[in-house]
Amino acid sequence: xxxRDFIKYGMTALAAGAIMPETREANARMSEKTLNxxxxxxxxxxxxxxxPSFTKADVMNxxxxxxxxxxxxxxxxxxxxxxAEYNSGIPLSTMSxxxxxxxxxxxxxxxxxYPYTMIKDCQGREVPYLMVKNTPELEAEANFLxxxxxxxxxxxxxxMLTHADGKPAxxxxxxxxxxxxxxxxxxADNRFTFDGKPIRVVTCCHGExxxxxxxIESPLISSGNLKVLxxxxxxxxxxxxxxxxxxxxNAYDTQMSRNGKNRVDFHCILDVTHYNSAVVWKGEAELxxxxxxxxxxxxGSSIMEFVVAFSPVKMERDIPDFSKTLASSENHxxxxxxxxxxxxxxxxxxxxxKELERRIILSQYLIHINSSGELPPQETGLTCNSWFGxxxxxxxxxxxxxxxxxxxxxxxxxxxxxxxxxxxxxEARASFQGFKGARWPKSCGPSGYQAPQDIEACxxxxxxxxxxxxxxxxQAHPNRQTLELYKERVxxxxxxxxxxxxxxxxxxxxxxxxxxxxxxxxxxxxxHQWNPTFELAYFHWALNIAQLWRERLGLPAEPHWEGVKxxxxxLTVRDGLYVESETDPHTFDKPGQAVSHPCLVAxxxxxxxxxxxxxxxxxxxxxxxNVWNWDTTWGWDYPMLAMTAARLGDPKLALEFLxxxxxxxxxxxxxxxxxxxxxPLYLPGNGGLLYAVALMAAGWRGGPKKHAPGFPDDGSxxxxxxxxxxxx
Numbered sequence: 001x002x003x004r005d006f007i008k009y010g011m012t013a014l015a016a017g018a019i020m021p022e023t024r025e026a027n028a029r030m031s032e033k034t035l036n037x038x039x040x041x042x043x044x045x046x047x048x049x050x051x052p053s054f055t056k057a058d059v060m061n062x063x064x065x066x067x068x069x070x071x072x073x074x075x076x077x078x079x080x081x082x083x084a085e086y087n088s089g090i091p092l093s094t095m096s097x098x099x100x101x102x103x104x105x106x107x108x109x110x111x112x113x114y115p116y117t118m119i120k121d122c123q124g125r126e127v128p129y130l131m132v133k134n135t136p137e138l139e140a141e142a143n144f145l146x147x148x149x150x151x152x153x154x155x156x157x158x159x160m161l162t163h164a165d166g167k168p169a170x171x172x173x174x175x176x177x178x179x180x181x182x183x184x185x186x187x188a189d190n191r192f193t194f195d196g197k198p199i200r201v202v203t204c205c206h207g208e209x210x211x212x213x214x215x216i217e218s219p220l221i222s223s224g225n226l227k228v229l230x231x232x233x234x235x236x237x238x239x240x241x242x243x244x245x246x247x248x249x250n251a252y253d254t255q256m257s258r259n260g261k262n263r264v265d266f267h268c269i270l271d272v273t274h275y276n277s278a279v280v281w282k283g284e285a286e287l288x289x290x291x292x293x294x295x296x297x298x299x300g301s302s303i304m305e306f307v308v309a310f311s312p313v314k315m316e317r318d319i320p321d322f323s324k325t326l327a328s329s330e331n332h333x334x335x336x337x338x339x340x341x342x343x344x345x346x347x348x349x350x351x352x353x354k355e356l357e358r359r360i361i362l363s364q365y366l367i368h369i370n371s372s373g374e375l376p377p378q379e380t381g382l383t384c385n386s387w388f389g390x391x392x393x394x395x396x397x398x399x400x401x402x403x404x405x406x407x408x409x410x411x412x413x414x415x416x417x418x419x420x421x422x423x424x425x426x427e428a429r430a431s432f433q434g435f436k437g438a439r440w441p442k443s444c445g446p447s448g449y450q451a452p453q454d455i456e457a458c459x460x461x462x463x464x465x466x467x468x469x470x471x472x473x474x475q476a477h478p479n480r481q482t483l484e485l486y487k488e489r490v491x492x493x494x495x496x497x498x499x500x501x502x503x504x505x506x507x508x509x510x511x512x513x514x515x516x517x518x519x520x521x522x523x524x525x526x527x528h529q530w531n532p533t534f535e536l537a538y539f540h541w542a543l544n545i546a547q548l549w550r551e552r553l554g555l556p557a558e559p560h561w562e563g564v565k566x567x568x569x570x571l572t573v574r575d576g577l578y579v580e581s582e583t584d585p586h587t588f589d590k591p592g593q594a595v596s597h598p599c600l601v602a603x604x605x606x607x608x609x610x611x612x613x614x615x616x617x618x619x620x621x622x623x624x625x626n627v628w629n630w631d632t633t634w635g636w637d638y639p640m641l642a643m644t645a646a647r648l649g650d651p652k653l654a655l656e657f658l659x660x661x662x663x664x665x666x667x668x669x670x671x672x673x674x675x676x677x678x679x680p681l682y683l684p685g686n687g688g689l690l691y692a693v694a695l696m697a698a699g700w701r702g703g704p705k706k707h708a709p710g711f712p713d714d715g716s717x718x719x720x721x722x723x724x725x726x727x728x
Contacts, residue, residue: 040720040722041342041344041720041722043337043338043342044184044337046342046344046346046357046361047183047184047337047361048182048183048184049346050183050357050358050361050362051180051181051182051183052180052181052183052362052669052670052671053178053179053180053181054076054177054178054179054180054669055177055178055179056076056177057075057076057082057171057174057177058076058089058669059075059085059086059088059089059090060089060090060668060670060672060674060680061090061668061669061670062074062075062086062089062090062091062092062383062670063179063181063188063670064366064369064370064382064383065181065186065187065188065203065204065205065212065329065369066205066369066370066382067205067206067207067208067209067332067369068368068369068370068371068372068373068411068414069096069097069098069210069373069374070095070096070097070205070209070210070211070310070382071093071094071095071096071205071369071370071381071382071383072093072094072157072203072205072212073090073091073092073093073094073242073383073384074092074188074190074203075092075171076171076174076177076179076190076192077158077159077174077190077192077199077201078179078188078189078190078201078202078203078214079157079158079159079201079203079214079228080092080094080156080157080158081158081159081161081169082171083156083158083242083244085171087241087242089680090383090384090672090680090681091240091241091242091383091384091385091680092156092242093153093242093243093244093382093383093384093385094153094154094155094156094157094212094310095151095152095153095154095243095382095383095384095389096154096210096310096382097373097374097375097382098275098312099151099152099153099154099243099273099275099310099312100149100150100151100152100273100389100445100446101149101150101151101152101235101270101271101273102148102149102271102272102273103144103147103148103149103150103235103237104271105144105148107141107144109141109144109145111145111148111449111451111452114130114138114141114142114145114452115133115138116128116129116130117129117130117131117133117457119514119515119527120514121502121513121514121515122502122504122511122513122514122530123502123503123504123505125434127433127434127515128432128433129433129457129458129515130450130451130452130456130457131452131453131454131456131457131458132452132453132454141452142451142452142453145451145452146388146451146452146453147237147239147388148449148451149388149389149390149445149446149447149449150235150236150237150238150243150385150388150389151243151378151385151388151389151390151445152233152235152236152243152244152270152273152389153233153235153236153242153243153244154210154232154275154277154310155230155231155232155233155277155308155310156229156230156231156232156233156244157212157214157228157229157230157308158228158229158231159199159201159216159226159227159228159229160226160227160228160229160296161173161194161220161225161226162224162225163195163225164195164225169194173194173195174192174194175192175193175194176191176192176193177190177191177192178190178191178192179191179192183333183337183361183362183365184333184334184337185204185329185330185333185334186204186205186207186329186330186332186333187202187203187204187326187329187330188201188202188203188204189202190202190203194220194225194226195220195225197218197219197220197225198217198218198219199216199217199218199220199226200215200216200217200218201214201215201216202214202215202216202326204325204326204329205325205329206307206320206325206328206329206332207328207329207331207332207333208328208332209309209320209325209328210309210310210311211307211308211309211310211319211320211325212307212308212325213305213306213307213321213322213325213326213329214228214304214305214306214307214308214322215303215304215305215322216228216303216304216305217302217303218302219302221298221299221300221301221302221303221304222299222300222301222302224298227296227297227298228296228297228298228304228306229290229294229295229296229297230279230287230294230295230296230297230308231246231291231293231294231295232254232266232268232277232293232294233245233246233293234246234247234248234249234251234252234270235270235271235273236385237388238385238388239385239386239387239388239678240380240384240385240386240387240678240679241384241385242384242385243384243385243389249292249293251270252268252269252270252271252293253268253269254266254267254268254269254292254293255267255268255269256289256295259278262280262281262282262283262285263278263279263280263281263319264278264279264287264295265277265278265315266278266279275310275311275312276310276311276312276313276314276315277308277309277310277311277315278308278309278315278319279295279297279306279307279308279309280306280307280309280319280321281297281304281305281306281307282305282306282321282322283299283301283303283304283305284299284300284301285297285298285299285301285304285306286298286299305321305322305323306322307319307320307321307322307325336368336408339407339408339723340364340406340407340408340723341405341406341407341408341694341721341722341723341724341725342721342722342723343357343360343693343697343719343720343721343724344357344719344720344721345357345717345718345719345720346718347718347720348716348717348718348719349715349716349717349718350655350712350716350717352655352659353717355659355667356655356658356659356693358667358671359667359671359686359689360689360690360693361671362667362670362671362686363667363671363686363687363689363690364406364690365671366381366670366671366672366683366686367399367400367402367683367686367687367690368411369381369382370382370383370683371399371400371683371687372400372403372408372411372414372415373414373415374414374415374417374418375391375415375418375446376391376393376396376399376400376415376418377391377396377399377400377415377683378390378391378392379391379392379395379679379682379683379684380679380680380681380682380683381399381683383672383681384680384681386678386679387443388445389445390443390444390445391443391444391445392442392443393440393441393442393443393444393462393465394442394459394461394462394465394519395636395684396415396462396465397465397468397469398636398684398687398688398691399683399684399687400412400415400687401468401469401472401687401691402687402688402690402691402694404472404473404475404476404725405472405690405691405694405695405698405724405725405726405727406690406694406723406724407723407724407725409472409473409476409477412469412472412473413469413473416469416473416486418448419440419466419489420489421448422440422441422444422447422448423438423488423489423492425448426438426439426440426441426448426492427492429441429450430495430496430499435496435499435500436495436496436498436499437491437492437493437494437495437496437497437498437499438489438492438493438495438496439463439496439500440462440463440465440466440493441456441462442455442456442457442459442462443456454517454526455517455521457515458515458516458517458526458527459517459519459521460500460512460516460517460535461518461519461534461535461538463493463496463497463500463542464493464497464538464539464541464542466486466489466490466493466542467490467493467494467541467542467545467546468542468728469486470482470486470487470489470490470545470549471545471728472728473485473486474486474552475725475728476725483549483552483553487549487553490545490546490549491546491549491550493542493546494542494543494546494558494561497539497542497543497561497564498543498558498560498561498564498565500512501539501564501568503567508567509567509568509569509570510564510567510568510569511530511531511569512530512531512532512535512536512539512568512569513526513529513530513531513532514526514527514528514529514530515527515528515529516529516530516532516535517529518532518533518534518535518580518581518584518599519532519534519535519597519599519602520532520534520580520596520597520598520599520600521596521597522580522584522593522595522596523580523581523583523584525583528583529581529583529584530581530582530583531569531572531581531582531583532580532581532584532599533571533572533578533579533580533581533599533600533602533603534599534600534602534603536568536569536570536571536603536611537571537602537603537607537610537611537612538602538603538606538607539564539565539568540565540568540610540611541607541608541610543561543562543564543565544565544610546558546561547561547562547565568611569582570611571603571611571612572585573613573616574586574587574588574589575588575589576616576619577616577619577620577623578600578601578603578612578616578617578620579600580593580599580600587600588623588627592629594624594627594628594629595628595629595632596632596633596634597633597634597636597637597640598624598628598633598637598640598641599640600620600624601617601620601621601624601640601641601644602640602644603617604617604644604647604648605640605641605642605643605644605645605646605647606640606643608647608700608701608702608728609647614648617644617648618648621641621644621645621648621653624641625653625656625657630660630662630663630664631662631663631664633662633664634664634675634682634684634685635664635665635673635675635682635684635685635686635688636684636685636687636688637664638657638658638660638664638665638685638688638689639657639658639685639688639689639691639692640688640692641657642654642655642657642658642692642696642710643691643692643695643696643710643727645657646692646695646696646700646709646710647695647700647703649704651696651709651710651711651712651713652712654692654696654710654711655711655712655717658689658692658693658696663676664676664682664685665685668681671686672686673685673686673689691727692710694724694725694726694727695710695726695727696708696709696710696711697710697711697719697721697724698721698724698725698726698727699726699727700726700727700728701726701727701728703726707719708721
């Protein structure tokens, strides 16, 4: 088969949705009514017109298959063949929500022994905070405790390609690649030639299990020039990367045991972390050790079919084979795309429609894989590590709040039990500091332990998120059961908010801080900062929601909550513009201050504008447009600005912000929101985009009763949508 026929066959098969015979038959059995339940939008066409397809290798264009709790990233070969090369772009990882490792602790650092820093609040009361002091000894300990728990790479699955002379393949030896991910089924079809011989790799992930399925077709298999490498690394202690460390083969143990003719099991022992894996194949093949912790699967046939499964507990006796894994992937993604909300922009006259629709569809795919699991996601999800794999709870909203608006509230609620697990620790934290209720951590791993870092200690905008999650859940299913499920977290968070706000002597207003770190994280003197703009508005909104929940439950309003809510300090205005905070009012009149997150627009964007003046907010967002330093922004800033512009009644400005042509608002061909530096991707940008689009298409609570109020109504945009709920 020459290159022309090779590519022609691949494109024809993909256009027909025929990645595998099983897929073609399954699609033929599905009625249009099943696929398009409302009959208004052709969901298959909508999704598949944005299938990512690549004809050259690019270390930034990693594709991923996964199911929300488990993910597998692949290079241009469909596996993790060129791990070293891709580490310079988006690393290749195999990650789960249960795969974690605690570093060895040779100096015996104990979190409970770390000293607290006492900071005076506005009433002169000294409050203990777990934060770094400016001494080298404590800084080293703090950094170790911050990095103590890291997310791990569970295993590597790669091609071993060798030339006729035995020389290993390099990335530049991959010729005529055609790699396509079918978003409707979650199946990747990867075709290329090596030494003039064709290779086809089909890769998928089971819809419910931590397992991938792989089918390889090539004459190079029987000649021995194509084998499969399966390896289990040690845990990396790096801030970012793929979570794998291959440099310490003597630091851990991988125990191999044969389990029948076509199966091998592995028990991986990484210090106190233990997990299991199994490789199951079809037909005549053999798996043998090759290097420490690495194993080779070889066959005398021209076809290989196998699965690689992972588990934190003992592997099951029966593991689904490749065909069952493929079918599970098809069913999983068909259900996902059929059940949830969709937006079709294809009849729009504005030439930007296709790029926005591409970002929407690819974000829906990526955010499900990376941000819909049983734990809150890290900024880079299950694609690779950042901040040692930990999740930032202030970012949890940006990752997952949109699920409730897109008809998938169960994917938001899937991770919310985490807060129940750490609830008592949150109550203990608040009590230790002399507050009521529950104070939630900022950055943590599965244990909920908060490391001694300054921002972690003083950031507070993750606290009102509890009201957001509860209210989004209630909007999705407004019943007594929902109220009972979340009421304790709502009420105990309200207790903290109302006790954290203090009234300084001789003041009529309650004040937030000191100490406090605003969401923009731009004011470094947090021990002496108070009244950041977004936090004031968010506390007000959250206390109002807490009172609403009491009313729904037939309970009287809580007097102290009401008093604090009604007497919070007003938002600071300088020269007719909202500014960062009362103690940092120079956002626009001092060079270098209009940087980072422009959170001063969040009260009339993320929130409903209850504490704001519409004209002042309009002047503020216009000023931001003209003077903000976009190089310092992050991926969720543009959706936040778009939501504010939409609520202000300026949909053209909303689209301008949503599609702003700046580096941090770049969406790669694979759909990832690019950030640069140590963050090759940034999922809060994808999640923020989806929340903003839902708000712009379906409206918002108390908003105008018109179709797609966040899009221009001059005929340039035709917005079809199904299954969306309005934003709060």
